[in-house]
Amino acid sequence: MKTNLFLILLLSLSIISVGQNNYQKKFTGQIEKKLSFGESFVYAGNADYNIDNLCEVETNKTMNLIAGNNNALILHNDSLYSSRELNFTEISKNEFLSCKNRYKTNCVLDSGQFISGSGIYVIHDCKEICETYLAERNTDRKMLMPSSYDAGILKMLLSSSCDQLLVCSSYDGPDYSNYYEHRAEIFLFNVSTGIGLKGITPALNYYTNEWSINNLIWVDENTIALELYNGTRTGNGENLKFRYFKSDLNAK
Numbered sequence: 137m138k139t140n141l142f143l144i145l146l147l148s149l150s151i152i153s154v155g156q157n158n159y160q161k162k163f164t165g166q167i168e169k170k171l172s173f174g175e176s177f178v179y180a181g182n183a184d185y186n187i188d189n190l191c192e193v194e195t196n197k198t199m200n201l202i203a204g205n206n207n208a209l210i211l212h213n214d215s216l217y218s219s220r221e222l223n224f225t226e227i228s229k230n231e232f233l234s235c236k237n238r239y240k241t242n243c244v245l246d247s248g249q250f251i252s253g254s255g256i257y258v259i260h261d262c263k264e265i266c267e268t269y270l271a272e273r274n275t276d277r278k279m280l281m282p283s284s285y286d287a288g289i290l291k292m293l294l295s296s297s298c299d300q301l302l303v304c305s306s307y308d309g310p311d312y313s314n315y316y317e318h319r320a321e322i323f324l325f326n327v328s329t330g331i332g333l334k335g336i337t338p339a340l341n342y343y344t345n346e347w348s349i350n351n352l353i354w355v356d357e358n359t360i361a362l363e364l365y366n367g368t369r370t371g372n373g374e375n376l377k378f379r380y381f382k383s384d385l386n387a388k
Contacts, residue, residue: 210279217341224381232380235361236353243298251298254329272332279333282323295354301325306349308369318343359384
């Protein structure tokens with residue numbers, strides 16, 4: 137009887153050991169895949185974020201996954217945003233282009249168009265669907281930027297003061313209802329630097345079924361301007377007739 141119990145114990149330990157080895161091999165392969173420059177992961181940031189740092193961050197992520205830590209990914213549901221019905225005022229194309237040309241930030245942006253030195257960088261992951269994350273450099277924590285569409289977000293843009301972050305997504309055609317609940321969506325986050333992802337907090341969301349977004353720009357800290365269309369994008373989009381609007385976000 138004791139011999140049988142001993143054999144069962146040995147067999148169980150062998151199975152656990154094999155399982156752990158296979159699990160570790162799986163995540164090792166994932167790390168190597170992410171480090172391949174030809175893969176869909178793009179790590180954006182300044183030059184001091186070198187390959188050694190990346191290896192360290194990815195190793196920490198792997199160990200947390202093996203240990204069963206589930207707090208690495210931050211998701212925000214709609215209840216955390218203030219839903220708004222934005223009031224749009226039509227403007228000319230020249231006024232929109234003027235706003236676009238005047239746009240600049242008071243902070244230095246890294247290659248991922250986020251605040252340099254903030255300890256946060258941008259990850260784009262396009263496999264079956266496209267996803268964009270903000271990630272902390274020295275931890276395994278990352279925040280998924282909201283988008284309802286398989287193509288992912290259209291634009292992510294900091295305000296001039298770098299205290300607010302706009303995220304917008306859109307679908308190209310009037311048949312959106314066959315695939316999605318809305319045709320376009322806009323999200324606003326408040327941004328505080330120095331405290332990592334805790335400083336990125338939801339402010340407002342806006343959904344529409346009327347049109348698609350081609351471009352979006354900040355006018356000032358409370359106002360955005362948009363290039364919109366309600367036709368279907370085909371080819372290079374020359375068939376589209378754009379209209380231009382601005383709206384006061386009044387988020388703060």
